Amino acid sequence: MGTRRLALAVLLCLACSPLAASAAPPPVQAGFPPEAVRATPPASPASLVGALSSGKKLLLKSGVFDPLLEKAPEFAACESLPQIAGAKAAYIAQFTADLGAKERAALAKFGVEFLDYVPDSAYVVRATDSGLARLKARADLRWLDSLRGAYKVDPVLLAPGWTGPLYLDFRLFPDENPFALFQRIEALLPDASCILLAGKAAEGERLRISIPAEKLHPFVELASGDGAVWSVEPWFVPHLLNDNSIWVIQSYDTADRQNYALSATIWNHGITGTGQIVCVNDSGIDDDNCQFRYSADASAVADAQYPALPDPGVLDLTKKVVSYAVLPGSQPYDGFAFFDHGTHTSGTATTTPRPPRRPRAATTSATGWRPTPRSSFRIRETRAAASWRA
Numbered sequence: 001m002g003t004r005r006l007a008l009a010v011l012l013c014l015a016c017s018p019l020a021a022s023a024a025p026p027p028v029q030a031g032f033p034p035e036a037v038r039a040t041p042p043a044s045p046a047s048l049v050g051a052l053s054s055g056k057k058l059l060l061k062s063g064v065f066d067p068l069l070e071k072a073p074e075f076a077a078c079e080s081l082p083q084i085a086g087a088k089a090a091y092i093a094q095f096t097a098d099l100g101a102k103e104r105a106a107l108a109k110f111g112v113e114f115l116d117y118v119p120d121s122a123y124v125v126r127a128t129d130s131g132l133a134r135l136k137a138r139a140d141l142r143w144l145d146s147l148r149g150a151y152k153v154d155p156v157l158l159a160p161g162w163t164g165p166l167y168l169d170f171r172l173f174p175d176e177n178p179f180a181l182f183q184r185i186e187a188l189l190p191d192a193s194c195i196l197l198a199g200k201a202a203e204g205e206r207l208r209i210s211i212p213a214e215k216l217h218p219f220v221e222l223a224s225g226d227g228a229v230w231s232v233e234p235w236f237v238p239h240l241l242n243d244n245s246i247w248v249i250q251s252y253d254t255a256d257r258q259n260y261a262l263s264a265t266i267w268n269h270g271i272t273g274t275g276q277i278v279c280v281n282d283s284g285i286d287d288d289n290c291q292f293r294y295s296a297d298a299s300a301v302a303d304a305q306y307p308a309l310p311d312p313g314v315l316d317l318t319k320k321v322v323s324y325a326v327l328p329g330s331q332p333y334d335g336f337a338f339f340d341h342g343t344h345t346s347g348t349a350t351t352t353p354r355p356p357r358r359p360r361a362a363t364t365s366a367t368g369w370r371p372t373p374r375s376s377f378r379i380r381e382t383r384a385a386a387s388w389r390a
Contacts, residue, residue: 056094056142059119062155067094067143088113088126090147090173090227095121096140110134115173115230124230126173149225154233157220162213167195167235168220170207176228178207184226185209189219204230245348277315277322278349282342285321287333291347292321304332320350 057066065071088111098121099107104114111131116124124147127135135141150158157168170185172178178197185192189211196208211219224232247253247263256262285292293300302321306328307313313325326332 056096056120058092058094058122060151062150062153067145088128088173089132090124090126090230091132091135092118092145092147092151093123093125093135093141094118094143095123095138096142097121099123107131107134113174149221149223149229152224152229152231153220154231157216157232157234160217162216164213165210166213166216167237168209168211169233169235170209170223170229171231171233172205172207172228173230174204175201176204178205181207181226181228182209185223188222189215191215192219208235273350280342280346280349282345284326284330284333284342285324285346286343289343289347291350294320 056068057064104112108114111128112135113126113131114123115126118124121142125131125135135144170181172181182192182194191212193210194207195210197205198208199205220232223229244257246260247257250267251263251265253263253265260267287293287301292302300319302316302319302324304324304326305313306326309327313323315322324332
């Protein structure tokens with residue numbers, strides 16, 4: 001495998017297994033086929049409560065069924081591929097009741113690794129041969145099955161109609177080798193390109209690859225059966241939906257949406273934040289952003305202050321950011337693409353439509369929660385890190 005095809009960026013990711021049932025279909029995005037939405041109908045809270053009250057169900061994104069009393073969905077009938085030699089094998093194990101911490105710890109001593117919980121009273125586990133024997137010997141074991149490839153795949157990927165380059169996130173089991181996995185992926189599909197490796201090995205790394213959409217099937221069905229793979233789901237290039245936040249939060253008027261004369265019910269009651277100061281405690285703001293200054297003049301940028309707590313510092317009401325207080329151990333301003341949460345939250349609270357005021361500032365039509373042009377707010381830098389741009 002050539003290093004040119006593998007771009008590594010070690011990031012801490014919070015990842016969710018696709019095994020848990022979803023309460024709503026995913027949003028439609030570029031390349032996302034309408035068939036995928038229809039393939040994953042939303043499960044209402046009432047239907048989930050009803051399912052749990054009528055026996056021991058497995059609540060999966062791909063289906064809700066009782067593995068003993070009901071016919072398993074078609075996906076559960078697929079063959080389980082051979083496990084990697086010498087590795088623990090993965091299973092879904094359902095018990096008559098949830099296992100306590102002591103019970104799980106006792107099984108762990110014999111080679112059973114508990115990785116995830118699946119309602120109702122089921123677990124994703126990896127087990128050695130002796131651990132599997134211990135599981136099968138328990139009187140409270142209700143049902144056991146190999147963690148087949150189709151259990152691991154987000155069901156939206158099983159729909160036809162995907163277009164364009166397709167990004168897939170492969171979640172690995174803890175301590176599995178992502179380089180070895182990608183070699184096996186390349187053997188299945190030479191057109192696959194590795195884009196990103198993220199996360200910690202002890203928690204299960206995430207390998208992101210790009211493939212031609214027309215080759216999704218049968219590739220995803222085959223690759224998901226690899227013994228190192230915990231889950232497979234699509235990944236989309238992020239895109240801004242800021243203008244939708246206003247109607248969603250103020251009225252959830254799905255008919256009028258960005259017709260704010262009807263959908264912005266809070267603004268239409270005269271509540272616009274005029275004369276008020278918003279305090280934001282976050283990672284700082286990008287001082288170059290046109291939304292946080294009244295002009296392109298350097299003097300329009302809020303100067304960082306380092307007041308000793310609980311001193312609030314000096315407020316300058318001539319600037320849009322009236323005070324920029326930096327907490328001990330932190331550095332001012334937020335100018336990095338990976339660490340712009342403070343810029344995001346502050347913009348949500350206070351942005352105003354305005355043209356660019358200097359070459360590096362971008363034109364924006366987005367409007368925040370405080371649409372009046374002279375709204376002011378305060379930033380308190382809270383992130384204790386040495387990586388912020390001074």
